[in-house]
Amino acid sequence: MATHDSSKTERAQISFGAFSRKPVERAASTGTVDLTLRAESAESWPDDAVEVGVIVDSYGLKGWVKVAAHADAGRGGDALLTAPRWWLLKDHERRSTGAQGAKVHGDSVVVALGGVTDRDAALLMRGTRVYICRSDFPALEADEFYWVDLLGLDVVNEVGVALGTVAGMIDNGAHSVLRVAYQASGVEGKNTTAERLIPFVGVYVKAVDQAAKQITVDWEADY
Template sequence: MSERRVTLAAVTGAHGVTGEVRLKIFADDLGRYQRFNDGALTLKSLRIIPKGAIARFVEVGDRNAAEALRGTALTVPRSELPPLEAGEYYHFDLIGLPAEADDGTALGHVVAVENFGAGDVLEIERSGGKRFMVPMNADAVPAWDDLRLVVNAAFVE
């Protein structure tokens, strides 16, 4: 089984005539990565701009080639991401996890991680499609791992 891929940015279009592309960035430090999409794209330069970034890839030499990349997700293997400290998590690691109450009752699965300014909030979808939200803190979510997320029953709607 191949390693899980993580999308760090997406190409939104060409920039200029020399092969640069505009990027929408989903990561804090895109510049630390040099190779994307299993080595198909090698980062040559990166400029951060207010609405994302402008990048040049070794393999892209003109505007037509840059425009052909529109919509391309730039991915890296999960193992290339910085290691996490205890209690830290990547949002994409939580999305899709089965959720259960601390009494063992199945609740559904995590469909989104939002942040409205006061910390992360998990959106959990039940099997019938109804959704509810819980804060991602030690009181509401006392435990999680690669296999499941445990929610304090007092926070379940």
């Protein structure tokens, strides 16, 4: 019997987003796509699968679906426009297929998925969570970072004081914000987890070293 890889499951649940100082338009892929709809298992699920959106409705009469992306196109959501294969999870059913004709439509992405040939089939896809392999994300500029790559990095200030670990990200509309979790003294001296919010902008973020798993910031522990 195959063993269950809990770390794979945890990675697959990470929500997707991107911080981008220089949003750019990226062209959709025009290469040949394998449109075979295949059943998948937890064992065949990619280790680097990242959730990027959810199918919310059908689109038109020919089997297209509408996807609410977790990040706007130009800020990382364009992974949906270029990935050669989509990994699909609904309830406990795992499948994968190719996508063709993906395009931005208002605040959503619409796409024709292999194996989904009519509106009825598209309607059955509602509620399906969409994953893309991290290796299929579009390349970013030198000063751009996908949120998923920042989660778990240690945060220190410029004099080496440890401030905590990136537990999540917030988009406040103007820029991204690091949610930095750290241990603090609570009631009766008991340790508790607290959180710092550090704007992810150049005036505060001085270096992101993904190899060293560390972010250096101009920020004090008592802020």
